[in-house]
Amino acid sequence: MFCPPGQREGAARPRLAEPAQQFGVELVLDLYDCEPSSIRSARKLREFVDQMCRLLQMKKYGKTLTPYFGLNEPHTAGYSLLQFIETSSITGHFSELTNTAYLNIFSCRPFDAKMAETFSKTYFGAKRVRRRLVQRV
Numbered sequence: 001m002f003c004p005p006g007q008r009e010g011a012a013r014p015r016l017a018e019p020a021q022q023f024g025v026e027l028v029l030d031l032y033d034c035e036p037s038s039i040r041s042a043r044k045l046r047e048f049v050d051q052m053c054r055l056l057q058m059k060k061y062g063k064t065l066t067p068y069f070g071l072n073e074p075h076t077a078g079y080s081l082l083q084f085i086e087t088s089s090i091t092g093h094f095s096e097l098t099n100t101a102y103l104n105i106f107s108c109r110p111f112d113a114k115m116a117e118t119f120s121k122t123y124f125g126a127k128r129v130r131r132r133l134v135q136r137v
Contacts, residue, residue, distance in 0.1 A: 021137065024088060024108040027116055028132040031101040035125030039094040039101055042066040042079060048123050049083045049090055055119055056111045059086040101126065106136070 038044055046064045053060050061084040070076030070093075078094040088106040095102075101124050105116055113133055121129050 022135055024106055024136045025110065025113070026104060026106040026134040026136055027111075027113045028134060029101070029103040029105075029117060029120055030130040031103065031120060031124050031126035032099075032129070033127035034094075034099045034101050036096070036099050038124045039078065039099065040096060042068070045079055045081050045092070045094075048120075049081060051123070052090065052105075052116065052119060053083070053085065056105075056107075056116060058090075058107065058109075058111070060084070061086055 045066050049060070049064045052058070065082040066079055068079050070078060070080075074097045075095050076093075078096040079092075080094070081090070081092040083090045085107065087109040089104075090106075091104045093102045094100070101120070103120055105111070105113075113131075117129060117131050120126070
């Protein structure tokens, strides 16, 4: 089991969540017709994560990973991103074939989902967005 530096494994023993108690919120965004250059650059994707974390006051944990893969199928070829944050993660997958971005922001701390959606749409130049907000209990 991975344990962050300075913490011992099992040190935090939080009480179990009550069945109706919310654990966190996950924002799921599908962004269509994105500006092609915005999803084809690892640097721009890391910049997106940096700006999103500042905007939502989320603290990054480690570096942003931006592998380029999925080359076996045309619709899956492109970058993906993963950024752990102290309260969970930001992930994204980008299809160069369709100029589409698929983002997930999951946090145990409340955040402004509408602000995250608006920023993402603007940053990637998306013409259309599908948004879902999932309560995780």
